[in-house]
Amino acid sequence: MTSISRDEVAHLAHLARLDLGAEELDHYASQLDVILQAVARISEVTADDIPAMSHPVPMTNVFREDVVTASLNRADVLSMAPAVEDDRFKVPRILDEE
Amino acid sequence: MSQTTYVPFEQALKVYEPVFGLETHVELGTKSKMWCGCSTDFGADANTQVCPVCLGLPGSMPVVNRVAVESTIRIGLALNCSIATWCRFARKNYFYPDMPKDYQISQYDEPLCFDGYLDVTVETPEGPQVVRVEIERVHMEEDTGKLTHAGGATGRIHGADYSLVDYNRAGIPLIEIVTKPVSGTGALAPAVARAYVSELRDVMRALGVSDVRMEEGSLRCDVNLSLNRPGEQWGTRSETKNVNSLRSVERAVRSEIERQASVLDLGDRVIQETRHFHEDTGRSTSGRSKEQAEDYRYFPEPDLVPVAPSDAWVEQLRSTMPEMPSVKRARLQAEWNINEFELASLVNAGALDLVEASIAAGVDSVAARKWWTGELLRVANDTGVELADLQVSPGQIREIEELIALGALNDKLARQVFEGIIHGEGDVASVIAARGLAVVSDDTALLAAIDQALSAQPDVADKIRSGKVQAAGAIVGAVMKSTKGQADAAKVRILLLERLGVSE
Numbered sequence: 001m002t003s004i005s006r007d008e009v010a011h012l013a014h015l016a017r018l019d020l021g022a023e024e025l026d027h028y029a030s031q032l033d034v035i036l037q038a039v040a041r042i043s044e045v046t047a048d049d050i051p052a053m054s055h056p057v058p059m060t061n062v063f064r065e066d067v068v069t070a071s072l073n074r075a076d077v078l079s080m081a082p083a084v085e086d087d088r089f090k091v092p093r094i095l096d097e098e
Numbered sequence: 099m100s101q102t103t104y105v106p107f108e109q110a111l112k113v114y115e116p117v118f119g120l121e122t123h124v125e126l127g128t129k130s131k132m133w134c135g136c137s138t139d140f141g142a143d144a145n146t147q148v149c150p151v152c153l154g155l156p157g158s159m160p161v162v163n164r165v166a167v168e169s170t171i172r173i174g175l176a177l178n179c180s181i182a183t184w185c186r187f188a189r190k191n192y193f194y195p196d197m198p199k200d201y202q203i204s205q206y207d208e209p210l211c212f213d214g215y216l217d218v219t220v221e222t223p224e225g226p227q228v229v230r231v232e233i234e235r236v237h238m239e240e241d242t243g244k245l246t247h248a249g250g251a252t253g254r255i256h257g258a259d260y261s262l263v264d265y266n267r268a269g270i271p272l273i274e275i276v277t278k279p280v281s282g283t284g285a286l287a288p289a290v291a292r293a294y295v296s297e298l299r300d301v302m303r304a305l306g307v308s309d310v311r312m313e314e315g316s317l318r319c320d321v322n323l324s325l326n327r328p329g330e331q332w333g334t335r336s337e338t339k340n341v342n343s344l345r346s347v348e349r350a351v352r353s354e355i356e357r358q359a360s361v362l363d364l365g366d367r368v369i370q371e372t373r374h375f376h377e378d379t380g381r382s383t384s385g386r387s388k389e390q391a392e393d394y395r396y397f398p399e400p401d402l403v404p405v406a407p408s409d410a411w412v413e414q415l416r417s418t419m420p421e422m423p424s425v426k427r428a429r430l431q432a433e434w435n436i437n438e439f440e441l442a443s444l445v446n447a448g449a450l451d452l453v454e455a456s457i458a459a460g461v462d463s464v465a466a467r468k469w470w471t472g473e474l475l476r477v478a479n480d481t482g483v484e485l486a487d488l489q490v491s492p493g494q495i496r497e498i499e500e501l502i503a504l505g506a507l508n509d510k511l512a513r514q515v516f517e518g519i520i521h522g523e524g525d526v527a528s529v530i531a532a533r534g535l536a537v538v539s540d541d542t543a544l545l546a547a548i549d550q551a552l553s554a555q556p557d558v559a560d561k562i563r564s565g566k567v568q569a570a571g572a573i574v575g576a577v578m579k580s581t582k583g584q585a586d587a588a589k590v591r592i593l594l595l596e597r598l599g600v601s602e
Contacts, residue, residue: 015193054398055398062403064162066164087264088263
């Protein structure tokens, strides 16, 4: 049956920039394993004549017209940011892991 | 850092064959963003064109811009692509602050348009050669926010202490056009790459779907390239980003051929990596190593329903297709009876449409070409603007040409009228009135100017009287100068010779 390795969990944690310790990796690996096994039961009842479904409602072509609507007030927007400089969001240095 | 000695281009091509592919991103010129109603105007104050959707605030829901889909289908049709009958958007998950959602909505294995081609023409010593560049896919996605890296010495990403983010650009409709690998072009590879991007830009302009200004980033290009020895498998490719002008496309291909040849010559392996091109040096430096596609953990975007263009919709869009640039060029070349060289100079000057519009406005075809590729191009180059951005209309050229035909203006005065128009001094009539630019046709005034010039240069006057008619030029020149160019030189010459009783 499906099982997710500790290494795979560590890789996903890195991609999501989550800093997980050794105990946490074991903890989440076993939890995720249970979830994956539960979901895997669905594949027991699928057959080749049932296409994979991504959207529960069979709709297509839902569009909006190309019309400009009001944007948010900048002061309100920047008040949500942890740090601001020069009317921009200030974020930590990037690619520092290289 | 890199002390690489590059193998010269010609030498590299004696040993290796290049294979390249281009990924071109085009920002669509829709009024509003891809999934929300925020404006897409370029140059607005930072973070003033943002809303819960493009900031990725919890609970916000995207809705697809219909015009963006239609523009993409039209691009696909222009590039001879098949249009998908059903396709989905996908989430591309990555952790980088240019996308506040922590994912970009893109398309993965179901692009809206696929399997097309674009024919491009390159100059070779043997004459123009047509190369077919095959198109793998055209898909829809959204642009990202703009990062400014602060604190570092170079302003570039490496060495930055922190970054500042402006999300105005986040969510602007972005179209990615991916070619299939282009092989077998050899030493022409740099020119083919450039010609492809140039032709693509012209197609976008003709369709009116984007302003495709590379300097403003509305058309951006990544170059994938590998080398192999003849008969061997294709090599490992690198991806060069930040190639932001037509000249850079050509230089980036050339430079990467030289760099990879130097790596391979040493017996080393080319690393699959992202490289950053530097406009100033014409070389690239290594960037982050390429994440594997699976690391993006693409999955179907649950917040957007599939797009399923009906045949009727596609056919309706097909009926809005303009004449393609290559077809138009061939037509105009025949209509104007000009050679390849003249056509190329018109195209390179960006004058083709302007000349066509001028002729349509009633200007003679030779005169229209003369003004746009002569005086007006000179002014545009001197002031660093595009020809199309000079505020001169085809109607104004017609007016000026009519005045020249009537003898009320000469070419020199006409240039001053254009200068006045470009400086915003008003229409043709008001520039002529304000600057006093009418041709002096009053014989009395001209004779007075001639007499003055003759008395100032008595030796020249004697020469002419003695039959040396070619000396008349000095007097005519003096008269033109004293009348500030407002006389008809041919007429001055006739009056002068009459005055001195000399015949030709």
